[in-house]
Amino acid sequence: MSDAYDFSERIGRVEPSATLAISNLAAEKEAEGADIVDLSVGEPDFDTPANVVEAGKDALDAGHTGYTSSNGIPQLKEAIAAKLRDDGLDADADEVIVTPGGKQALYETFQTLIDDGDEVVLLDPAWVSYEAMAKLAGADLSRVDLAPHGFQLEPALDALAETVSDDTKLLVVNSPSNPTGAVFSETALEGVRDLAVEHDIAVISDEIYEQITYDAEHVSLASLDGMADRTITINGFSKAYSMTGWRLGYLHATDEFVGQAGKLHSHSVSCAVNFVQRAGVEALENTDESVTEMRDAFRDRRDLLVDLFDEHGVDVDVGDGAFYMMIPVDEDDQAWCEAAIEEASVACVPGSAFNAPGHARISYAASEGRLREAVDRLVSNDLL
Known part of the structure; x- marks a missing residue:
């Protein structure tokens, strides 16, 4: 292999995106036929108006x-x-x-x-x-x-x-x-x-x-x-x-x-x-109605997740915006997220990627049915 590339010190300062790494792993498993509940990506699950x-x-x-x-x-x-x-x-x-x-x-x-x-x-x-x-x-x-x-x-x-x-x-x-x-x-x-x-x-x-x-x-x-x-x-x-x-x-x-x-x-x-x-x-x-509809759906999903986590004794800090939630997990949040995708087929992002170890970020830009499925899978695999 050629050593022609002498990479800059600048590019060595940064790591690949942890969010995209989890998303790519989820995509690979889906390509292999796995049913992944992907809660890792910060992307609304609504069509453009x-x-x-x-x-x-x-x-x-x-x-x-x-x-x-x-x-x-x-x-x-x-x-x-x-x-x-x-x-x-x-x-x-x-x-x-x-x-x-x-x-x-x-x-x-x-x-x-x-x-x-x-x-x-x-x-x-x-x-x-x-x-x-x-x-x-x-x-x-x-x-x-x-x-x-x-x-x-x-x-x-x-x-x-x-x-x-x-x-x-x-x-x-x-x-x-x-x-x-x-x-x-x-x-x-x-x-x-x-x-x-x-x-x-x-x-x-x-x-x-x-x-x-x-x-x-x-x-x-x-x-x-x-x-x-x-x-x-x-x-x-x-x-x-x-x-x-x-x-x-x-x-x-x-x-x-x-x-x-x-x-x-x-x-x-x-x-x-x-x-x-x-x-x-x-x-x-000209999109006020579409924005309101999406916002109301995200609010309902947030409230659903809060109730589901409460049922299983998981205490979360409830945010009033965006479509993310940080949940407390094991101290080794990277290992927890790897177990979540390998054992429960649920994709989350390690909190350490955001300098918040001991947490995992979930995106509730997914249907209520898929959110329920994700919590059920995590509970049944003793991850919550």
Whole structure:
């Protein structure tokens, strides 16, 4: 075998996605004929709304298949800015970059802000890609553990205050949270604001699940006094509109930030897909009923799982958003998840992937029947 490839030190900083590794294992077993209840993937099990699909088809028929302006078509940027204004932000279309997926918006943000040795603070449990993107940018990571506080930020504000300092370059906030489903209170976000202003910290506010909330109100961090000029708001279409494969996201920040991040955007992905952007306009403007229907279904599934776990003596911290739940498992959560898929044919993600050992993340983006089946299998195999 050739040794021609001398891989970069940068790529050696990161591991493959644990979520996708479990999902790939589940797919392999399904290909072998196994009936896997896959609760590992963060993907709604609903079709993209029909009107959005039709808008994409119409855009293709109209010949919208070429490049667009790098930061996005004007119609979509205007629609995004209007949505953000509804969320309380003072947003203008020129402050938006449309990206091929929310991950690209996050990647561009880390690369635009972080130099080698800069401190990035994560709130654990944290989505696995935050760590990977921070490491790719050369960051030094500091972490605040929310697990002892029911995965909520408000009771952990003292711990956050002890962690951040004038040396902190960036703080990442994700509400509603992947992997916990926690929705951070306005009081918690005001605490973030106070610390960010005191120490002059930039903040990523990842709000990709903001339309999937149940018994708590989502607050957009950049809407708080003092945060407009230091917040990069990340959002997208994958979750609320069940458009994961369409790959459409965006970021909103100051003109200055957009000018710098736009350079990376133009030299890497050029632009988001033309006809997909036009479908995105339809999603923002005409899908309220579809979003409500999906959100109500997720709420019912969450409540079902809470009841099922309670029946078997499993105490879970109940989140008010997204479609995830962290369940307590054995200390070796990796071994537990491997046993779950090998013995019970149920796919979950080890909590250690999110820096939350002793837990497993389950996604309830599955039918109520499959959720019942998953719990029954785990119980019958003495895994709960």
